[in-house]
Amino acid sequence: MLGSVVIRYLEGTDGLPVNDIRMLLAEGLSSDPMLTDASLATLKMLSQEVVGVFFERFHAPVLRAALAVLWLSLHREKFPLLADNLRSAAGTAGKKRWALILPSSASVSQVTYVTIIGVRYPELDTPSKRI
């Protein structure tokens, strides 16, 4: 999921608020959607810092990851984000080896999903269909 890509760059770095943001993203990767009080406070702090406003819908894991990415863009010098070889830059090696897959479709019926996606894209057929 998107949060799992972002969290790679927060590992290995300690201090506030990095630890709190890491915990916030880690909770987004679990199947339980509820936030702890500490993570909710972190979410409010993060959203106020990067966009100046807080909405309840920021609880969604994708939006948490988006806020974390914006926060990283404001503090990018402090983290080892950059690709330093051609394979990493192309996204075929290391931490940069990721791509975005949009897993759901309003146009696909259940029959089509089972017969085509289950056969050709089994990696999309997971219990958690979150981005």
Added chain:
Amino acid sequence: MQLAGKAFEAGVMVEDIYHLGDTRSADDLAAFTQMAPERLCLGCGLRVDEPFAPLTARERPKLFAAACKLLTFVLRDVSAQTNSEEEEALKKALAPLIANEDFHFVATVTALVQSLLQGRTDCPISGVFGAGKSRAAAAMIAGLLVMDPTLKIMIVTKGNVAAQAFAPHFLRLELPSSINGLVGRLVGYVELQKGPANKTDLDVPPAFRNDVLRSKQVLIGCGGGFRQECSQPCSPVAKWMEEVDLALNDEGRQYGNLDKPLLSLLCPEDALLSGRPSEGNF
């Protein structure tokens, strides 16, 4: 040979390329021999481990600033302040995409910012049919254009059908003419012979192409016409592409065509290429 567990490296020198039973032109094949080292991974699928100078956000200042501004605008959603007619129209157009609980559009913009932060040259976006990839891409490009109308963006699709399908996605956003006027869809002779149902307001016929090209910031081209344009020695399209900030290759994985290597060759080294991943890319 006791190679198990050992890294095996060898330099490879390509002396000549032979094609047997293929209809590719010499110009198509020349794309590979002229490929810059930075593009070898993308264009040829070669695993190159040479170090290179990282692409920081400062080397793509316009695209990075516009992408961050767009993501902030998207997250602020209904509370976003608008400073112009274009931003007001964009806010109205993006509202249903942002509110959609699949979050596909938000994820697409986030992936773009993340790729720029990491200094990547490639941002693959894949998904099942009907997931909304082209729609999200069109909305993202429209958003980038509103945030910075000086950005140059190239969209290459697999054929005229996809090029004709991408343009309506853009037009459905109903942005002001000051934004729509910056977008052009390159149409060739074959497309012009089709009925009026295939026409869009973004079409740039061949007769006016050289004059109109300079006023466009976004060009939509299909595979065959795009390759023909770029293979010409003094192609104005190829010249236009030398300053591209972002290139999108829609349906780039299909049909094993050479569009992606050609796109990799013609775009500047710091341009971000987005599209479906090539084989073995992740």
